[in-house]
Amino acid sequence: MSDETTAMIDLLVVGGGINGAGIARDATGRGLSVLLVEQDDLAAHTSSASTKLIHGGLRYLEYGEIRLVHEALVERERLWGMAPHIISPLRFVLPQTQSPRPAWMVRLGLFLYDHLGGRKKLPGTETIRLDRSPYGAGLRDTRGKGFVYSDCRVDDSRLVVLNARDAANRGADIRTHTKLLAARREDGGWVATIVDAAGEQTVRARVLVNAAGPWVTDVLGRVPDAEAHRSVRLVxxxxxxxxxxxxxxxxxxxxNPDRRIVFTIPYQGAFTLVGTTDEPWDGAPADAAISAAETHYLLETVARYFNNAPSEADIVWSYAGIRPLYDDKAGNASAVTRDYVLDLDAGEGRAPMLSVFGGKITTYRKLAEHALGELARFFTEAGAAWTAGAVLPGGDMPGADLDAFVAxxxxxxxxxxxxxVLRLARAYGTKTRILLGTARVMADLGEDLGGGLTTREVDYLRTHEWARTAEDILYRRSKLALHVPPGTAARLGAYLAQA
Structure with missing residues (x-):
């Protein structure tokens, strides 16, 4: 079917990852009309396959990425204050027992890390004796020193959803499972064809924003006269x-001896998250999966450091994501910049298209702000930058104090x-009260589909957070996949199919 719309919107944003959602939120808050289309679920790919950190990127200092690290460190505490329910402080232990870098170099890097970003609330670096500190527990070798520094962890896919939710609250039209088929310039604007389960539709927009992540080049291929001056490198x-x-x-x-680093992070109470790798990728982004070599590399790293070395049989889950990094022609994947580049195609008489290359979760808000700055001359009526410190849905708890709020x-x-109650508070923040409503006991929340996932919560996720499938809910919205009994996914799928 074809439904020709006559009204022209300001921004058509392609891509429902963290950058697309962040740009949609920022633009809507400035008074612009926004349509965001995502071919799958929000955060279905790269933005839910991260190491789940809000961090400055200590190792990027080694590559001279001072501007990126500074920006990320400033954003670190800012984002924590905006979403204290899904972002929390985390102390990191950096053992020197097998370090290929001398202690003075590591300590210098940590000194810069502590002072580059105006740290205010997070504790600074301390030096410890591994054999005398609880931080050394579990390590195979506790001789010598280690360093302890601060960063934050994040529920990555929920960060995307909350940005999309805030954008929608302010007037944005968020459409998941909706794909851009083609776009062309016409009469100083864009005419785009999108398709969802109901069929094709034509939309008109003043500006096209290509925030498709690993598909950024693919989207450019759907625009006949696209001019891209940058390229993406998939890792x-x-x-x-x-x-x-x-x-x-x-x-x-x-x-590691190859100078790469691997994180081990407490995950979902009973588990440890281990990652990440950096491997060149030239296949379809959606086909990404961990390889045998990557599995061996991560297990070997853990065995080198810890007494309790797991085997491949102990792995309860693995995931892989494709990072759409700006191609700076670095010789190896680990050295490719994590900075972002905004490519504006807007010659005289040409409708503007802004393509996003690279970026990382920590700097998404600043990237969005920069993107709207690039587009400011096309929207002289738009408001000023506003997102710095503006809380995300659920983050408006008194004093940003999660513990007090949970109590x-x-x-x-x-x-x-x-x-x-603790799990719901960490996922939904102050919106927990909306979810629970007048319920007083478990029976009031409907059927328990397994692991404490109730039909009340499922209904909330369908109504407010664009959840459609069991995977959307178990892996991205609730993170309950590792905690539910066998059969929960099937029961959940059957419940969703009834609607």
Whole structure:
């Protein structure tokens, strides 16, 4: 079917990852009309396959990425304040026992890391004796020193959803499972053909924003006269999840003989997340999967450092994502810049198209702000930059104090399991009250589909967060996939099919 729309919107954003959602939010908040289309689910690919950190990128200092690290460090505490329910501080232990870098070099890097970004709330670096500190527990070799520094962890896919939700609250039209088929310039604007389950539709826009991540070049191929002055380099990053490797809520940054680093991060209570790798990728982005060589590399790294070395049989989950990095012609994948480049195609008389190359989760808000700055001359009526410090949905808890907020919720719902209230608070923040509504006991939340996932929560996710499938809910919205009993996915799928 074809439905020709006459009204012209300001921005058509292609891509429902973190950059697309961030740009849609920023633009809508400036008073612009926005349509975002995503061919799959929000955060279905790269943005849910990260190491789940909000960090400055300590290792990028080694490559001279001072501007990127500075910007990321400034954003680190800013994002924490904007979304304290899904972002939290994390201490990282950096053992020197097998370091290919001398201690003075590491300590110098950490000094810069502590001072480049105006750190205010996160604790600074300390030097420890591994054999005398709880931070050394579980390590095979506790001789010598280590360093402990701060960064933050994040629920990556929820960060995307919350940006999309805020954009929608402000007037944006967010459409998942909707693909851009083609776009052409006409009469100073864009005429684009999009398709969803209902068929094809034509939309008109003043500006096209290509934030398709690993598909950025593919989208350019759907525009007949596109001019791109940049290129993307696809790099695969893979992770494994294993039973908890050590006691404590700290993470480790492990230095390998090849000078690459691997993180081990407490994950979902009972597990440890191990990653990442950096491998060139030339296949279809959606086909990314961890290789045997990557699995071996991560397991070998863990075995080199920890007493409790898991085997391949212990892996409970693995995932791989494709990073669409700006191609700076670096010799190896690990050295490719994580900075972003905005490519504006807007010659005289040509409708503007802005393509996003590269970027990382930590700098998404600043990237969006820069993107709107690039487009400002086309929208002289638009408002000023506004997102710095503007809380995301659910983040408006008093004093940004999650612990105090959880305690308050548990007092308000004393007959619900405390662990359930804690999980909901960490996912939905102050929106937990909307989700729970007048429920007082578990029976009020409908059927328990497994692992504490109730039909009340599923209905909330369908209504407010664009969830359609069991995968959307178990792996991206709730992160319950590793905690539910066999059969939950099938029961959930059957429930979703009834709607």
């Amino acid at each position: 695969k990053g893979s992770h494994i999840v294993v039973p908890r490797l050590y006691a404590g809520e700290h993470a480790f940054m492990l230095q 308050q919720l548990q007092r308000e719902w004393p007959d619900l399991p405390p662990a359930l």
